[in-house]
Amino acid sequence: MAASSGDDARRPNPLPSALVSNLHSVLAARRPPPAEEAGATADETSAPEADSFGAPVADEAPAKPAVLLTCAGGIRSAGLAALVDALVAGGRCDVHVCAPESDKPACGHSITIRETVAATSVDFTGAKAFEISGTPVDCVSLVLSGKLFSWSAPALVISGINAGPNCGYEMFHSSAxxxxxxxxxxxxxxxxxxxNWWVCL
Structure with missing residues (x-):
């Protein structure tokens, strides 16, 4: 991600704390529970756990749920950066980002056809990130195809934070x-x- 000025680095996170708390609750609820059976015998309890093929499974904590973030404002959007910072600081999920290389407002559910969609890895503190040459819908579609990240599907997709409201008929045009x-x-x-806020550049 492009380097920001020192003032930007010290700027407080504009993400409402209530939203962050709700996101953490959703992610915690989607974490797979530890495997245990109420009626297990002592022998069963002491025996190492095995997967469906009979191979031993290491006794480890459940993996953090993968969360995909995208943003119609592009990979350098202040709203996307704030959301990544909040989720990384929470430490309850593995954060992945796939966003357009530039601002893609009001393009609705459009997809890229008759041209190649290029994906480029970018630096994003605490997250694995790619910028692509297509639309926000292209971003989600490409990730869910399994071509960018090792997992097949995330636990949650968050599109945002979009600068400006998406209300009423605007929802039909909103790429977010x-x-x-x-x-x-x-x-x-x-x-x-x-x-409903706008970044002054």
Whole structure:
């Protein structure tokens, strides 16, 4: 991600604490529970756990749920950076980012056809991230195809934080909402986050 100025680095996170708390609760609820059986005998309890093929499974804590973030404002969006910072600081999920290389407002559920969609790895503190040449919907579709990350589907997709409201008929044109809708079409839980604020450059 492009280097920010010292003032930007010291700027407080604009993400509401209540939203962060709700996201953490959702992620905690989706974490797989430890495998245990109420009626297990002493022998069963002492025996090493095995997977479906009979191979021993290491006694480790459940993996953190993978969360995919995208943003219609692009990979350098202040809203995306704030969301990544909040989730990384919470430490309850593995944060992954796939966002357009530039701002893609009001392009709805459009996808890229008749040209190659390029994906480039970018530096994002605490997260694995890619910027792509397509739309926010392309971002979600590409990730869910299994081409960018090792997992097949995230526990949650978050589209945001979009600068400006997405209300009423604007929802039909919103590429932020379309990205969340694309995940939902693949049965992946998703939310779109928009705030009525604008970044002055």
């Amino acid at each position: 909402i379309a990205a969340a809708r694309e995940a939902l079409l693949y049965d992946v839980p998703s939310i779109a986050v928009s705030l």
